[in-house]
Amino acid sequence: MPATLEQIREHFSGMDGAVTTPADHAAKGYDLDVALAAGGVVAAAEYLGGIGFSLDTMTGVDWIAQNEMEVVYDYFHPASPLRIVVRTRVPRDNPEVPTVSGVFPGANWHERETHDFFGIRFAGHPNLTPLLLPEDADYHPLRKDFVA
Amino acid sequence: MSASFDIGAPSKSGETFVLNLGPQHPAAHGVLRVKMTMDGEYVMRSEPVIGYIHRMHEKMGENRPLAQFLPNTGRIDYLSALHYNHAFVGAVERAARIEVPPRAEFIRVITSELNRISSHLVWWGAFLLDLGGFTPLLYAFDDREKILDLLEGVTGSRLTYCYFRFGGVRDDLDEGFAGRTRAFIAQMRPRLKMYRQLVTDNVILRKRLEDIGPISPELCRKYGATGPVIRGSGVPYDVRKVEPYSVYSQLDFDVPVYPEGDCMGRYRVRMDEIAQSLRIIEQALDKLPDGPTLGKVPRVLKLPVGDVCYAVEAARGRLMVRIVSDGKEAAYRLKLRTPSFSNMSLFEEASRGMMLADALALMGSLDLVIPDIDR
Amino acid sequence: MKTSLLAVPRGFLSLLTGMRVTLAQFFKPAVTVQYPWQTLKMPARFRGHIELIIDPETGRYRCIACKLCERACPSDCIVVDGAKLEGEKRKSVTQYQMDFTKCSLCGECIEACPSDAIRFSRAYNLAGTSKDEYHYDLMKRPGPGEQGP
């Protein structure tokens, strides 16, 4: 039996610096929004992986006005309609987030893609080379200040 | 740290060579390259190299008004364009709280399911081509042609549909569509039986697929594989059931699940899905209400600030669109979670130690569409 | 491999079934169309490149050169120009250029049009030897009077 939303929320509320916001699935497409410090994403992945969640996707958002980079992890559960969003913000000049590819091997490609597009480094990633961009690409096209 | 990324299966002879499968290879069905370290016929390690046709759809989504991104959605997975239409308009409708008239929802379901069948038929033909059987491809394309004719009558296009609009669909069903579709369904069912006799029951095919390329539910979970891949591993995960969208909750259909997890399991899931889609279309045609096909949409559409997700079950699995809006006409960030990307990522681990022909059967059974991986 | 003795004849039988299926198809007529000797009729909603509609009453283009289509186009492939004719309130189109190499046939321009002045044509036999041949001047293509129903 998958964990209930309350249990998950309770777990994250106990984490340091975590802000949990329940969301209406019909209006948002997910049930729980968890904002964490960058250091907490691996623990979050381990917890969610442990209760049967799977990494749906992950992506970055370039908040250039706030001078921050956001990394968003979407989790889905193969047996329940619960969707959890975990997000973390890092400074834009030195965007570094620990890798979750040790928990979800599928994150390997997602992190490489996010690194391609945003230049966010994933500390401990086994092979952070360009995935979708050419292997000699030194630009990050989804940054808001990117000029083609 | 997972060690699985750099250590392959142990070599039997101690001598290996690198085989570059692609970017132009008959089994890659597009520009996919797989760098394989081979020990004779055995694949020791395979490293997919993707991105050859990366087009940065996500950036395009950020620099144009939302409606202008619609034609892009039909070009990400060219075989099931309507599902991509659906995911994108669904996300925008969810964010802008646009009501969709029931008739439009039913039309969406009917056309999407037709699109799903046509996509599965192409997969079936191409997969058999991978396995060296040429004739099924032509039979599949014959049937698919009938679907394309039906969809062309409704949408005006044959492949890269741009038919769904925010708040509904562009046009109502054309005259005689229901009758022609019912005739097609009546025609398609005996064809499915023929497919079974020709291919599914064939001893050569069964020897090629049974117990080949097993994928466990745990592997699917680790890589986020969805669609027929996870259902062929015995997990009844289908977005249409788990997270019902549109009017799927009003329709009665089964989710085919095969616990084997081998290529045959995935094969059977897709073949059964064709039959289920026919069922859905039949019911949706019966229940099709009258009314408008396009709801009220503001002329200049601006989404409220915030983010929104919308997932649909595309032919290849869970497709999710995430839109982050800053209140302007264009999305601030548009993320496409495409099923082939995740399904492909498990190939590296699943193909380890297989023989070349079996690895290619496994690759074919994942139903990859390369632009869907590369976006 | 678990192979019972019965599996061999059973497998052989499945092969014969398959051969029966293909033999039955052997005697069926071909389903293909011999293009270009035979052609198909395009459905009413077929999306060819866009064309300007001529008003049957006035015999003139309906287009009022408002440029909404130009703005709606996701691929910037339309260029419209217009001028006010002597003694008329509305503008008339003087130039309608379209770059078909960029067009994705999405129909945004048609939906944006306030005066129902453009529609999809049914032209699909398009072939050319250079890219320039697809830069259409819609006021010349097809010529007035050649427009189908």
Add this chain to the structure above:
Amino acid sequence: MSLLATEPIRLLLSLLCIVAFVGGNAAYLVLAERKGAGRFQNRPGPNEAGYGGWLQPIADVGKLISKQLMVPPDADRLLFRLAPLVVLTPAMMCLAVIPFGDTLVARNINVGLLMVFSFGSINVMAILLSGWASRNKFAIMSSARVVSQNVAYEIPMLLVVITLLMATGSMDLGEIVRQQAGGFWHWNFCRVWINPLMPVTFVIFFICMLAETNRAPFDMAEAESELVAGAFTEYGSMGFGVFFMAEYANIVLGCSLATVLFFGGWQTGLGAVPAAWGGWGVLVGLGFFMAKMYALIFTVIWVRWTFPRTQFYSLLNLSWKILIPVSLFTLLLSSAMIKLLPR
């Protein structure tokens, strides 16, 4: 006239006929295959060159000849060019001993069957050469597959032929056909009183023939979705054309042999041709021979366009685990029956 009758001239003429026969068959069997594939797939097949596509083979050959024969860098130039010749010659040589009619045989030797098999084995050598000489990974994998495949399938093929030889007692192909004179129930395929498993023997022979000629579902040499074009990946122009021709020459040879061994060669199956017909009788026999042979070739095409390719290892499994035991069993059965039952 006397000059024509001399043996060397006759032999030369017959060989010319065989070359023409092989060339014509190879060209037009390609068309037949494509047309047949078209019919199986509900499409017309090639039909633009000439009326109904009859000039297609000529157009194909013209295209192939006009292309440049590329030899990849670092390839073994000599072997690379030699391989196409090695693949085509044995098939032609073998046809010299096939009796198309009572007297229509280029060279009747009394160990004809042995000669067919010894020359037939050279085929695999040619594919090995082409794969090796191409210096291409796909080609080498393909030739490795082909060698093990041909070795595996030669055994059951020889075993069933031995079964047949026990019944006929002769390796002279003409003699084997003559023994099958009379009604069609005298054909070896139907002579169940010699061995009740005779039809099974034929099926094994047919499967082995498909495997030996590298035809689908056993086309490991080409395996286009796995190995691109296998051993022929680097060949273009007529180099590829000759491989193509050899494939069809081998099919013609295999089907001729099956006709001779199992379906009574030139025998009508309805009784002997009246002696009064004289020379025309030979032509009638030839007609029957061709009808049977092309029916078998049609089956070969039919099989190709019906089935997916087997895996490499299940192909070997099929041979070692099913075909060889079964053919050994038929061998034992027919020897026992020959010993025990009165003739």
